[in-house]
Structure formats: structure tokens, C-alpha cells
Amino acid sequence: xxxxxxxxxxxxxxxxxxxxxxxxxxxxxxxxxxxxxxxxxxxxxxxxxxxxxxxxxxxxxxxxxxxxxxxxxxxxxxxxxxxxxxxxxxxxxxxxxxxxxxxxxxxxxxxxxxxxxxxxxxxxxxxxxxxxxxxxxxxxxxxxxxxxxxxxxxxxxxxxxxxxxxxxxxxxxxxxxxxxxxxxxxxxxxxxxxxxxxxxxxxxxxxxxxxxxxxxxxxxxxxxxxxxxxxxxxxxxxxxxxxxxxxxxxxxxxxxxxxxxxxxxxxxxxxxxxxxxxxxxxxxxxxxxxxxxxxxxxxxxxxxxxxxxxxxxxxxxxxxxxxxxxxxxxxxxxxxxxxxxxxxxxxxxxxxxxxxxxxxxxxxxxxxxxxxxxxxxxxxxxxxxxxxxxxxxxxxxxxxxxxxxxxxxxxxxxxxxxxxxxxxxxxxxxxxxxxxxxxxxxxxxxxxxxxxxxxxxxxxxxxxxxxxxxxxxxxxxxxxxxxxxxxxxxxxxxxx
Ligand code: DUC
Ligand code: ZN
Ligand code: ZN
Ligand code: ZN
Numbered sequence: 301x302x303x304x305x306x307x308x309x310x311x312x313x314x315x316x317x318x319x320x321x322x323x324x325x326x327x328x329x330x331x332x333x334x335x336x337x338x339x340x341x342x343x344x345x346x347x348x349x350x351x352x353x354x355x356x357x358x359x360x361x362x363x364x365x366x367x368x369x370x371x372x373x374x375x376x377x378x379x380x381x382x383x384x385x386x387x388x389x390x391x392x393x394x395x396x397x398x399x400x401x402x403x404x405x406x407x408x409x410x411x412x413x414x415x416x417x418x419x420x421x422x423x424x425x426x427x428x429x430x431x432x433x434x435x436x437x438x439x440x441x442x443x444x445x446x447x448x449x450x451x452x453x454x455x456x457x458x459x460x461x462x463x464x465x466x467x468x469x470x471x472x473x474x475x476x477x478x479x480x481x482x483x484x485x486x487x488x489x490x491x492x493x494x495x496x497x498x499x500x501x502x503x504x505x506x507x508x509x510x511x512x513x514x515x516x517x518x519x520x521x522x523x524x525x526x527x528x529x530x531x532x533x534x535x536x537x538x539x540x541x542x543x544x545x546x547x548x549x550x551x552x553x554x555x556x557x558x559x560x561x562x563x564x565x566x567x568x569x570x571x572x573x574x575x576x577x578x579x580x581x582x583x584x585x586x587x588x589x590x591x592x593x594x595x596x597x598x599x600x601x602x603x604x605x606x607x608x609x610x611x612x613x614x615x616x617x618x619x620x621x622x623x624x625x626x627x628x629x630x631x632x633x634x635x636x637x638x639x640x641x642x643x644x645x646x647x648x649x650x651x652x653x654x655x656x657x658x659x660x661x662x663x664x665x666x667x668x669x670x671x672x673x674x675x676x677x678x679x680x681x682x683x684x685x686x687x688x689x690x691x692x693x694x695x696x697x698x699x700x701x702x703x704x705x706x707x708x709x710x711x712x713x714x715x716x717x718x719x720x721x722x723x724x725x726x727x728x729x730x731x732x733x734x735x736x737x738x739x740x741x742x743x744x745x746x747x748x749x750x751x752x753x754x755x756x757x758x759x760x761x762x763x764x765x766x767x768x769x770x771x772x773x774x775x776x777x778x779x780x781x782x783x784x785x786x787x788x789x790x791x792x793x794x795x796x
Contacts, residue, residue, distance in 0.1 A: 303326035303334075303343070304342060306325065306327070307327075307754075308325070309322050309348050310715060311348075311350070312335070312353050313684075314685055314690070315686035315689075315691070321337055322348075322350070323337055329757070331756075349718050351717050351751065354681070354685050354689065354705075354714045354715075356388025356712030356754065357386045358390075359390045359662055360625055361391070361625075361630075362631075363629075363630060364378040364630075365378075366393065366395060367397075368462075369656050369658065371633045371634040371656070372632045372658075373630070373632055373735050374416065375414045375415075376419075378392075379421040379424070380421045380733045381732060382663065383768055384732070384733045386714035386761075387663075388423060389423045389425075389693075391424065391453075392410075394410035402441055403441045403445040404444060404448060407449050419772040421760065421774055423756075423775050424774055426449070427455050428453070428455070429454070431463045433469050438472060438476040439476075442476055443480055450780070452481065452780060453695075453782075456470060458490065459489040459494060459524070470528070471531055474534075475535050475795055482781075483782045484532070484538070485539075486539060486542065487543070488524035488549070489521050489601065490524045497516075502651075502653075507650055508650050509595030509644070510576070510595055510652075512652035512655070513604060518545075518549070521602050525549035525553070536791075536792075537562070537787055538562040539564065540563075542629070544565050547614065550622050550623070554622045560788060564624035567614055567623050568626070569669070571604070572615055572668075575606060576603060578604060579598045581594035581597075593642070596641040596650075597738050598659065598740055600629070615678070618679070619678060619683075624784070625692045625695060630658075630659075630661050632658060634735070634737050635738050637737075641656065660739060663732050663733060666714065666750060667749050671747045671748055675719075675748060689702070694783045694784050697779035697780035697783070698777060699783050712756060713752070714754075715750065715752040716749075716751060722751075724746060726745055727742060727745075727746055728742065733767075751763050751764070753770075756773075
């Protein structure tokens, strides 16, 4: 029997194991049909040459074609960038506009965006962002959208005037999510602390990009994380704190996990690799000195933290297991564009508050953690797979088809170069496939990169022969409930 695709001579890595022998993986109709030590043949065969064969990356936190980032990526460019960095599944957001209470309509709008310009290169789902909950919407439209679209995760905010919810609204949503088996993602920063500092910075005309980091101190994330966890404990419902950047906030997650509450944490490359010094470009002596606004390229929230020690605090929680998923929070805006980062420079006067928040990073997520985590020995290859693929697939209800390598699962793979079989290189933005005019990781050294990205048996990226060679074959993924930990106790009857 011949297969559509056979991959051989590589080491299969899952979150659990590295298989001790190299195997043949046989793929038919996009599904893994066999994993065997016996030689098999295929219409197409890939020799992994002793490199790691991992499940395709699952990037469960990306912002694509959102209204608040008109100079960002659309589905075409964002998903192409994903594939070129080893990611085969992404989960962007469908955002409830103000005064729109028909959530099916909200999601339909984003289906339209995903299908524009030929569609997505990788598979995708949607998280829902709820910015204006009403009782009626939560009771009627919300269960409808969960049922019809199989959306099993919702993001909410404790900050940003446009999105911020009160604690009571958060509790209402947590309870609704529990009743509908939906995972809650929370952006946790104390909005009043931020407003209080912002007012004073503006009065003192301290508005250059660097002051963005001053305006959102670690204590704002610490307090809001602790509060969000407390609300989740009240309802006894799973919660993921997104893009965590600070050790003391992660300590709260660790404590809740130790107490056996289903609290999960996410971090992103920027909080492992970049410090706030990058925002000081207005007063530094490197790069293009004529442009004093370049620090705006690094404006994201939570902000980059100050010191190497801060980064180490996040690494510690990644290595010791507090952190459940490693996502990119790809939320790009072009720099040199009137609606991009330069929006914060009006008539030559900078204000960090007017700069769209977020960094590009969907393509660099896997290579950064592979080179600086796996190849340095800080984490095992299995831990890498767990954080970047298996856990996001489990948390967001995709684990029957995504996030691991097993018979019956989707044939999504990232194949790496065998050690030392690639020349190390310095990253340049022109190597990337997003539509953005910079990367915050410019100049960093890479010792490896995905050699092949395979989506449902299709070789979509071949780094040495053509780059992105796959088409826009991505499909919408209907999701199930999380298979990570759930509530500990029956629902409190008062809340029924
Ligand atoms: N912060 C967010 O909360 N979302 C997108 C980008 C960012 O920096
Ligand atoms: Zn956020
Ligand atoms: Zn400079
Ligand atoms: Zn985000």
C-alpha cells in the first residue's frame, strides 16, 4: 500500500516522549494513518535526516484583521507568516462591537474577513471577545454561538476603556462560561492604577514611548491577576491569564494551582526576550538616531519589563510548569504608517497613549523558544511541544485532531533541522512573511528554524526549496470544551 505522504528518518517528539527509534509516518487524506518501524512508501516522501518531527504549532493568541489595527496583518499575510514559522493552527479573536448583541453576526463578520483575499494558509478558530455583556445576550445569543460555531473560549479585559469590564460583569461572564463549558481568557491589568499614572505623565509632558512602560507597572498586573483568580475561584471555573509578564503575578497562579484551582497562565516571546530598554530609542545611541520615535515599535500591554531579572522570573515559571501555553500575542501594526505606530506622533509631538498596542511575532514564536529554550537546554523538546502545541490544543478543545502526533490525528507537522545542519544567522525583517515593516527581534541570532511545515499532509513550507509553497487551504475549526482541568465542585446552587 502506498501513502499520500511518508515522513521518515526523524525523531518523533510529543509532549510525553521522544520516540527512541526513528519511524515511518504514513499519511492519507490529511490524517496520520500509521506510525511504524517497518519501511513504507508514499507518493511523496520526506527524509527528516535525523531532525525532530513535532506536531504543528498551535498559536492560540493572535490578532488578525481587527478594526483597532488597520495597519496590521490580514488573514492572508498573518497566516502565511504562521506557516513560515511552523504554526499550522491559529486562534484569532472575533470582537463584539459596541451595541452589537447578536454574537452570531459578530462571528459571521470575522468569517468574512478570514475568507477574503483567498483565505487562510493555516487552520484557524475564533475566540470571542465580549466587551459589552447584557443579561439577555449572555442567556440567549451566547449559548447559540457556542452551539452553532463551536466557540469554546472567551476573552475579557480588566483594562482599556473600550473593553474594560467591572468585577460584577466579569463574574457574570465567568458564571455563563461555566454553564456553557467555555474557557475564560483574562487580560489582567489594573486600569485605575494605569489611569492615575497616565494623568500625571501627561501633565508632566512625559509622553515619549518609554513612558508607556512606566504607566503600566508590574503591580498593576499583579493586583489584577490576583483579583481575576479570586473571581474564578468564586465561580470555580477554568481561567487562563493571558500574556503574563511578571513573576509576582505568576506566583499567584502557582499558588492557585497548588490549591488545585483550574487556573492557567500564558506567556509570550516578548516577555522572555525583550526589556523596556528597547523603548528608550528616543534617547539612546544606537540604530537610526534621526528617528527618536522608534521605541513605539515595542509598545505592547502588558509592557516589556525593565530588567534581565524580570525576564528570568518569567522563564522560571515557564520551566517549572506554572505556564501552560506559550503564544505569540501577534498584534502587529506597521511602524511607518499613519494608522500604525506613527499614529502616536501627531505634528511631531509623541504620545504613547495614541500608539496602537502590540508586536508582531507569529512567525518567530516557535524558532525563538526552540533556539533559546530547547537548543540551550533550558527546556526539553517535550516541554517545548507541550507549551506551543499540545496544551493550547487541549485548553481550547482541539486535542482530538491537533497538538500531538498519533494515528487518526491531523497530519500537521513541524520538522526541524538536525542539530548543526543549518548555518546560524541573524534575523532580518525581510526574511519574514507578515505585512509589517519591522520585527522586534531584528538582529537576534537563530541556530534553527522550521525546515518543513505540513498542514493536513500538505507540505506548505519548505525552507530550502521555495519557502511558502502551500496554498490558502486553511479551514475553520469547530472546537470542543477544554480537556485540561475543569471545576472542582458542583455549581453553588445560589448561582444556578
Ligand atoms: N495587548 C493586548 O492586550 N492585546 C493586543 C496587543 C497588546 O499589546
Ligand atoms: Zn490582552
Ligand atoms: Zn538611537
Ligand atoms: Zn492579545
